[in-house]
Amino acid sequence: MRPLPSLLPFLFVFLWSTGFIGAKFGLPYAEPLTFLLTRYLLVLALMTCLVLATRAPWPTDGRQIVHIGVSGLLVHALYLGGVFIAIKHGLPAGVTALVVGMQPLVTACGAGFVLGEKVSPRQWLGLVLGFAGVALVVANKLGDLPLAGMLLPAVAALLGITIGTLYQKRFCPHFDLRSGSVIQFLPTAVVTALLAWSTESMQIEWTPQFVFALLWLVLVLSFGAISLLNLLIRRGSAVNVASLFYLTPPSTAVIAWLIFDEKLGGLALAGMALAVAGVYLARAPGR
Numbered sequence: 001m002r003p004l005p006s007l008l009p010f011l012f013v014f015l016w017s018t019g020f021i022g023a024k025f026g027l028p029y030a031e032p033l034t035f036l037l038t039r040y041l042l043v044l045a046l047m048t049c050l051v052l053a054t055r056a057p058w059p060t061d062g063r064q065i066v067h068i069g070v071s072g073l074l075v076h077a078l079y080l081g082g083v084f085i086a087i088k089h090g091l092p093a094g095v096t097a098l099v100v101g102m103q104p105l106v107t108a109c110g111a112g113f114v115l116g117e118k119v120s121p122r123q124w125l126g127l128v129l130g131f132a133g134v135a136l137v138v139a140n141k142l143g144d145l146p147l148a149g150m151l152l153p154a155v156a157a158l159l160g161i162t163i164g165t166l167y168q169k170r171f172c173p174h175f176d177l178r179s180g181s182v183i184q185f186l187p188t189a190v191v192t193a194l195l196a197w198s199t200e201s202m203q204i205e206w207t208p209q210f211v212f213a214l215l216w217l218v219l220v221l222s223f224g225a226i227s228l229l230n231l232l233i234r235r236g237s238a239v240n241v242a243s244l245f246y247l248t249p250p251s252t253a254v255i256a257w258l259i260f261d262e263k264l265g266g267l268a269l270a271g272m273a274l275a276v277a278g279v280y281l282a283r284a285p286g287r
Contacts (some may be wrong), residue, residue, distance in 0.1 A: 008228055009244050015225035017251035020097065021259060022221065023087050026213030029205040032084035033196035038204065039214060040076070040189040043222040047181045056178035065183055067172040072184025074164030075229075077191050082157025091154060097249035099154040104130060106162045130278025133250070136271025165233060173234050177227050185222075 026035055050056070059065050079100075086096045104127050175183075196202055204210065232244070250271065 009232065012225060012228040012232060013244055013247040013251050015220055015228065017248050017255055019083075019217065019221050019225070020087075020252045021255055022213045022217040023084055026210050026217070027084065027088050029207050029210035031196070031200040031202070032088040033081060033192055034200050034202045034204060035214075036080055036084055037189060037192045037196050037202075039217050039222065040185050040192060042214070042218045044182060044185050044189060046218070046223070047178065047185070051178045051182060054178060056176050058179045059175060059183070064172055064175065067167075068175055068180050068183045069187045071164055071168040071172060072186075072188050073191060074160045074167060076184060076188040076226075078160025079157045079164065081192065081195075082153040082155075082160060085153040086151075086157065089153070091151070096154050096157075097252060099151065100158050100161065101131060101135075101249055102158055103162050103165075106158065107165060126278045128278070129274055133271040133274030133278055136267050136274060168230075169233050175230075177230055180230065181222075181226065 030038070059068065083096055083100065086099075108124065108127055172180075
């Protein structure tokens with residue numbers, strides 16, 4: 001395996017993990033859907049300029065365009081909307097990550113039915129170990145929280161990223177990442193705008209911290225991480241791609257420790273090791 005392609009999953013995990021940090025930086029200054037709408041509009045403007053400058057090809061099949069748009073609604077609108085709303089309403093990022101961290105297990109359950117992929121016993125073991133590791137990483141963040149009312153958007157995010165990954169792998173695994181991103185973010189922006197207009201004040205406090213968070217989420221997450229996710233979905237099985245999400249909470253915990261001086265106890269460190277072992281087993285060829 002060439003060095004660069006083998007490093008892409010780890011680069012994706014790191015970039016994806018910073019999304020929780022960006023949300024923590026920016027959400028105090030804007031409501032979640034308004035924040036996301038601003039991000040989507042900026043992504044659309046920049047990506048459209050890139051498409052025109054590079055003359056990227058557009059899909060010629062109308063059904064393909066619809067499939068790409070639907071995958072965008074699931075992966076962007078539902079997943080990101082659920083995560084941002086959950087965090088804004090008080091659900092700790094670690095708990096949100098735990099809920100979304102169930103994605104590899106849910107994806108494995110649906111991969112056989114939707115995609116005809118076989119999940120080996122070794123992969124099932126890796127998926128279970130990975131989830132146990134994620135649970136250990138965020139265990140100390142649970143506390144005595146009134147979780148019931150805050151869990152719904154996080155569960156919606158879980159369903160969005162799971163169904164979106166399976167849908168894209170099944171119906172539109174191959175498309176130009178430049179024009180495809182425009183097609184994905186356009187319906188996402190429309191739906192998010194309607195929801196923000198009907199439920200939020202749509203006011204933003206343009207502080208340097210908010211601008212930094214916005215630019216980070218646009219350039220690093222929407223351009224970098226999302227492009228890598230689409231590339232990984234194109235090249236690998238749904239289960240292999242989904243297993244990478246087990247590494248997001250440990251990676252986020254390390255970044256939060258470095259930036260916000262959040263503590264990492266022995267339980268969290270053990271959970272990180274378990275999550276890494278689980279992802280190794282889930283991604284390794286098994287019989």
